[in-house]
Amino acid sequence: MRSILTGPIFADATGSMVTIGCLPLVDGYSTTVRDWDIERLKGRLWQLKVIGAKRVTVPAGTFDSYKVELAANDGTGDKEAAWIAKDSRMQVKVDAVDKLYGIIRTEMVP
Numbered sequence: 001m002r003s004i005l006t007g008p009i010f011a012d013a014t015g016s017m018v019t020i021g022c023l024p025l026v027d028g029y030s031t032t033v034r035d036w037d038i039e040r041l042k043g044r045l046w047q048l049k050v051i052g053a054k055r056v057t058v059p060a061g062t063f064d065s066y067k068v069e070l071a072a073n074d075g076t077g078d079k080e081a082a083w084i085a086k087d088s089r090m091q092v093k094v095d096a097v098d099k100l101y102g103i104i105r106t107e108m109v110p
Helices: 016-020
Strands: 030-037 042-058 061-074 080-087 090-099 104-106
Touching: 016 030, 016 090, 016 104, 042 080, 042 090, 061 090
Parallel strands: none
Antiparallel strands: 030 042, 042 061, 061 080, 080 090, 090 104
């Protein structure tokens, strides 16, 4: 199977949240990002929006974070909510709904 890229790739599945942490996250910020869909072997567009500053508690502690919502633009209904720590810009929690895998939650642990 061969896929033709239609633009630069923002990140792959494992690096996308690290890369999102590098964006100018502020309340109301929004953009469209492209990543590589490893299951479907093609580029994929996501609509990203910062919902606001949120305090979130996970097993690793409590973090002042930006809550970021992402929605796939390809009609699959895939979406994610991510909490990105303000100080380190690392993901501390992600809730996702994925057509292929179902409901997924990841949280930072100590």
